[in-house]
Amino acid sequence: MSRIGVAFDKARADGRAVLVGCMPAGFPTVEGSIAAMTAMVEAGVDVIEVEIPYSDPVMDGPVIQKASDIALAGGVRTADALRIIEAVAATGAPVVTMTYWNPVERYGVDAFARDLAAAGGTGLITPDLIPDEAQEWLAASDAHGLDRTFLVSPSSTDQRLAMTVQHCRGFVYATAVMGVTGARARTSDAAPILVSRTREVTDLPVGVGLGVGTGAQAATVAGYADGVIVGSALVRCVLDAPDRAAGLTALRTLSAELADGVRNPTR
Amino acid sequence: MSADALAAPYPDTAGHFGRFGGRFVPEALVAALDELDGAWRTAMADESFRGEFAALLRDYAGTPSLLYPAERLSAKLGARVLLKREDLNHTGAHKVRNVLGQALLTKRMGKRRVIAETGAGQHGVASATAAALFDLECVVYMGEVDTERQALNVARMRMLGATVVPVTTGSRTLKDAMNEAMRDWVANVDETHYLIGTAAGPHPFPAMVRDFVRGIGDEARQQCLDQIGRLPDAVAACVGGGSNALGIFHAFVGDADVRLYGFEAGGDGVETGKHAASITGGSTGVLHGTRTYVLQDADGQTVESHSISAGLDYPGVGPEHAWLHDSGRATYTPVTDTEAMAAFELLCRTEGIIPAIESAHALAGAVQIAPKLAAELGREPVILINLSGRGDKDVHTAGEYFGILDKEQ
Numbered sequence: 001m002s003r004i005g006v007a008f009d010k011a012r013a014d015g016r017a018v019l020v021g022c023m024p025a026g027f028p029t030v031e032g033s034i035a036a037m038t039a040m041v042e043a044g045v046d047v048i049e050v051e052i053p054y055s056d057p058v059m060d061g062p063v064i065q066k067a068s069d070i071a072l073a074g075g076v077r078t079a080d081a082l083r084i085i086e087a088v089a090a091t092g093a094p095v096v097t098m099t100y101w102n103p104v105e106r107y108g109v110d111a112f113a114r115d116l117a118a119a120g121g122t123g124l125i126t127p128d129l130i131p132d133e134a135q136e137w138l139a140a141s142d143a144h145g146l147d148r149t150f151l152v153s154p155s156s157t158d159q160r161l162a163m164t165v166q167h168c169r170g171f172v173y174a175t176a177v178m179g180v181t182g183a184r185a186r187t188s189d190a191a192p193i194l195v196s197r198t199r200e201v202t203d204l205p206v207g208v209g210l211g212v213g214t215g216a217q218a219a220t221v222a223g224y225a226d227g228v229i230v231g232s233a234l235v236r237c238v239l240d241a242p243d244r245a246a247g248l249t250a251l252r253t254l255s256a257e258l259a260d261g262v263r264n265p266t267r
Numbered sequence: 268m269s270a271d272a273l274a275a276p277y278p279d280t281a282g283h284f285g286r287f288g289g290r291f292v293p294e295a296l297v298a299a300l301d302e303l304d305g306a307w308r309t310a311m312a313d314e315s316f317r318g319e320f321a322a323l324l325r326d327y328a329g330t331p332s333l334l335y336p337a338e339r340l341s342a343k344l345g346a347r348v349l350l351k352r353e354d355l356n357h358t359g360a361h362k363v364r365n366v367l368g369q370a371l372l373t374k375r376m377g378k379r380r381v382i383a384e385t386g387a388g389q390h391g392v393a394s395a396t397a398a399a400l401f402d403l404e405c406v407v408y409m410g411e412v413d414t415e416r417q418a419l420n421v422a423r424m425r426m427l428g429a430t431v432v433p434v435t436t437g438s439r440t441l442k443d444a445m446n447e448a449m450r451d452w453v454a455n456v457d458e459t460h461y462l463i464g465t466a467a468g469p470h471p472f473p474a475m476v477r478d479f480v481r482g483i484g485d486e487a488r489q490q491c492l493d494q495i496g497r498l499p500d501a502v503a504a505c506v507g508g509g510s511n512a513l514g515i516f517h518a519f520v521g522d523a524d525v526r527l528y529g530f531e532a533g534g535d536g537v538e539t540g541k542h543a544a545s546i547t548g549g550s551t552g553v554l555h556g557t558r559t560y561v562l563q564d565a566d567g568q569t570v571e572s573h574s575i576s577a578g579l580d581y582p583g584v585g586p587e588h589a590w591l592h593d594s595g596r597a598t599y600t601p602v603t604d605t606e607a608m609a610a611f612e613l614l615c616r617t618e619g620i621i622p623a624i625e626s627a628h629a630l631a632g633a634v635q636i637a638p639k640l641a642a643e644l645g646r647e648p649v650i651l652i653n654l655s656g657r658g659d660k661d662v663h664t665a666g667e668y669f670g671i672l673d674k675e676q
Contacts, residue, residue, distance in 0.1 A: 055568040056442060056554065058449040059293050065436050078566045101291055102553040106567030128291050128556075132281065153295035155456065160297060178295055179454035 002147050003094040004122050004170040007046055008205035008226055017222035017262040020207055021045035021255060022098065022231035024053050025084045026076025027067040028238060034087045036238055036251055041093045043252040044259025048088050049125065049229065052081045052099040059100075059127040061182030063232040067239060078107050082119045089120030096149065096170070098125040104137075113140035123147025123170050131167040138167065149173050149207075152198055154190040165202035171227060172198055176210045183213030183233040192224045218261030228262050277590065282470020282557075284590035290469040291553045296449075299456040304471040306376050311478060320371055320479075327400070328356050328363045330482060334490035334651075339617040346637040347649045349499065351487045351515060353656065354622065360656030361480055361511045362393040366462060368479030370397035373460040380404040380459045384448040386413055386441035387577030387660065388420025390464030395429035397462075405429040408447045410440035413577065420660065438571050441581055445555050465508025466585035469556030473585050477513045484518030487651055499651040500640055501526040505628035506599065507543065507579035509588045511655035520596060526640075529588060530632035532574035533601030543572035544601040545584040546592050554583040560592075575604040575664065576624040578656070606631040608668055611658070623656030624664065630654075 011018045021040045027033050037048050053068035053076060060068065081097075089095045097116060104112045104124075116124070123146040129137065131150055141148050147170025152161055155178060165172055176191035177184070191208050198206050207227030212218055214233070221228045237254055241247030282288045290300060310316040324330045333352040341348045353361040373381055381403050385391030391407040398405030407424055411433040414421050424431050437443035452461040466476040484502075491498055502519055504512035506529040519525040534542035542548055545560040552561035554569060562570040562582035572582040591597040607624060610631035614622050622630065633650050640648035658665065666672040 055437065056446050058446050058555075059453070061450075062436070069437065072568060102561070102563070102569075103567040105551075105553055106563065106565070127293055128553075130290065130292070130294055130297060133289050133291060151294045153293070153297075155295050155298040157298060160294070164294065175293075175295060177454075178456060180450045 002122055002170045004047065004096060004147055007094050008171060011046065012226065017225060017265060018046045018205070018207070018227040019044065019218065019259055019262045020047040020049050020096070020227055020229040021234050022049035022051055022229065023235060024051045024064060024067045024071050025081035026053060026071035026074055027235070028070055029074055030076060030080050030084060032244060034084055035248060037088045038091055039248045039251050040234065040255045041091045043255035045255050046093065048093050048095045049231070050081065050085050050088065050095055050097050052078060052097065052103055054100040054103055057100060059180055061180040061232060063235050063239060064181050067235045078103055082115050085116065085121045086119040094122050095120065096123055096125060096147070097121050098127065101126060101129045109136045110140045110143065113144040113146055117144040117146055121146070123149060125149040125173055127151060131164055134167065141169070151175055152194065154178055154194050158197070161197060162201045165198060165204060168202070168204055171205040171207050172202060173229065174198055174206050174208045174225070176208050176212070179210065181210055181231050183236070184211035191221065195225050215257035215261035218258045219264050219266045222262040222265035223267045228258070230258055277587070278470065278474050282474065284586050285593060287558050287586035287589040288470060288473060289558055290556060291558065292469045292556045293453055295453050296456060296469070299452070300469055300471065302376065303372070306372055307471055307475045310372055310375060316371065316375070320368055323367050323371070324364060324482065328367060330356060330364070331486040331490070332356055334487055334494060336494070337618050340614065343613065343617055344634060344637040345641055345647065346633070347647055348633065349491065349649065349651045350654045351483060351651065352654055353483060353511065354620070354626065354654050358393045358396050359659060360389055360393070360623065361483055361514055362390055362464065363396070364482060364514070365464070365476050365479045365510060366393040366397040369460065369462045370401045370403065373403060373462070374401055376460065378458055378460045380406070380455070381462045382406045382408065382448050382451050382459055383462045383464060384408050384441065384444040385464065386410070386444070386580055388413070388417040388424065389578055389656065389660065391429070391431070392420055392423045392427070394462050394464070395424040395427035398429060399427045406451065407431050408434050408444040408451070410438070410444050411435050412439040413441065417577065440571070442569060449555070466510040466513050466587060467508045467555060467557060467559070467583060473557065473587055476510050477517060477587060480510050480514030481517040483511065483514035483653060484516060487515060488518040491651065495649065497649070498522055498525050500644060500648040501528055501636060502651045503528045503530065503629045503633045503636070504653040505579060505625045505655065506531050506584060506588060507581050507625065508583070509585035511653050513585060513587055515651070515653040516591070516597060527591070527597035528632055528636060529597055529599040530602045530628045531599055532576055532579035532628060533603040534573040536603055537601050541573040542601060543574040543580050543582065545582060546588065546599040547601045557586045559586040559589045560584050575607065575668070576628065578623065578625040579628065600632060602628045602631045608665070610634055611665060612669070620654070621658035621662070622654055623658050624661045626653070626655045
């Protein structure tokens with residue numbers, strides 16, 4: 001079983017959900033992103049999702065777009081992202097990587113899988129790669145023992161849900177709303193339905209992302225999902241902070257609030 | 268339009284042109300793409316849809332467009348030049364064919380809203396036009412930089428009832444407008460159709476758009492036979508995303524003796540890095556939902572394109588062109604801004620036709636290939652050029668380029 005699977009099993013035994021916190025690699029700097037992700041782990045985030053910044057992130061809302069732009073303008077490269085993954089994995093927290101497909105294809109799919117595994121990454125979340133186009137990634141992830149998280153959506157047909165989860169390993173990412181990343185005022189009505197539809201076709205843990213930003217929302221999602229995935233709200237802590245120390249403080253505070261939320265699921 | 272479009276060998280059912288094409292999209296869009304694929308295939312096999320589309324093209328868009336023997340230009344080039352006058356279509360370019368086809372499909376799918384991306388504003392204007400005609404809500408995403416460069420087209424879209432949304436992310440140009448339209452589509456896919464402006468994007472867009480514009484080549488092929496009793500030796504078109512080129516190429520792909528030439532925007536020259544020549548100056552990658560040739564850096568980040576022609580200023584190209592290039596069936600060559608503007612002036616002065624700067628790239632390409640073809644064939648070659656659009660929109664750009672604007676203008 002993968003390290004992600006272990007984290008989900010442990011949380012399930014404790015009667016809570018796993019908290020996944022996302023941050024773009026190299027935002028605001030390489031060093032700064034390592035510090036941010038380390039702070040998140042210390043404050044109770046179970047799994048770190050490192051997003052590789054990309055010039056054309058169609059699944060991301062304005063907050064992560066801006067953070068990605070800052071990272072890219074700072075010159076962050078795929079090799080830097082791998083170094084960041086290695087540094088964060090050294091904290092002991094499982095590190096999953098989120099990336100649009102072109103940077104992986106450009107790096108070389110097998111070479112990327114090999115280097116990601118060597119850096120201690122557990123696997124990939126692929127927002128614009130569906131299993132239909134993933135033959136090379138299926139082979140490379142098998143060869144290097146990496147997890148594969150494909151997305152399922154409220155618009156997925158039953159047939160596609162079954163096909164998609166069949167190709168997943170580690171956990172399944174359920175997109176709570178029809179839309180892009182970004183904190184929203186209320187959590188989605190579609191998400192619980194999607195999670196139960198997903199559970200009908202797989203025993204893998206199901207994480208829910210898109211639109212979760214507060215402890216209360218995390219508690220609500222923890223009530224029906226195995227994992228709560230938070231990105232934009234955490235990124236905003238750093239983006240809006242007047243200086244690095246204030247950003248890390250805000251990040252710790254929100255991480256702790258979210259960690260508290262996943263431990264007190266609303267049922 | 269003939270029904271044999273679907274009998275064509277490419278793409279496969281998943282939208283692959285050899286190693287290119289396919290679908291690189293969020294799962295949230297797959298259901299809508301499947302719905303569109305089904306609606307398109309059903310429509311193309313349906314007499315009533317084809318009849319409705321043909322009537323609109325004839326009565327509203329003004330096609331078939333003329334095939335004009337450009338004698339004075341021919342004398343300059345040492346070739347017999349035939350111009351396919353897509354510039355005379357309603358809204359001024361070949362693009363009206365695509366938007367009318369997609370708007371008809373939108374109605375058939377029961378959707379009430381269309382979104383579109385636009386660079387210079389031509390596709391935005393065409394989309395707003397079709398939306399007005401079909402009583403659809405229309406939102407056009409346009410890079411903030413482009414809304415400033417093309418203020419008149421912004422006004423045109425608004426006159427037609429569209430909402431223009433300036434995009435302020437990334438490089439604030441066409442590719443970012445396309446990203447933003449994709450994000451809108453993911454969020455509103457139930458009631459919205461994304462009216463992509465070129466033969467790019469995820470399957471079925473490349474093949475579907477090609478089918479909606481293939482009338483250009485179907486008409487031109489028959490017009491050639493009627494007017495000169497034979498097929499041309501070469502077909503020339505400009506290539507940005509590539510819809511006008513596919514539109515005129517498609518009918519000739521099976522004619523082995525007809526050479527197909529695509530002319531990409533070479534900007535300041537491919538060697539300078541400031542260009543939009545994705546095939547000649549790019550590499551294989553994934554952009555905006557499809558695998559094709561892309562301008563990218565060593566890490567797969569998209570590199571900004573440069574061209575004097577806003578309509579060619581895009582860092583990717585339709586996947587069918589990538590495949591035609593790899594297969595050797597079509598030849599792709601860059602044309603610089605300078606070469607294109609010289610050809611622009613040449614057409615103005617020899618034929619009294621102001622071309623779109625996009626189309627001037629095809630003219631410049633024809634200038635280059637004419638002597639080579641003549642030498643190869645040992646006679647005057649016949650070159651069919653797709654004059655894909657008119658130059659009204661480019662008067663300011665060209666006026667500045669040639670330094671002929673009075674100061675206050």
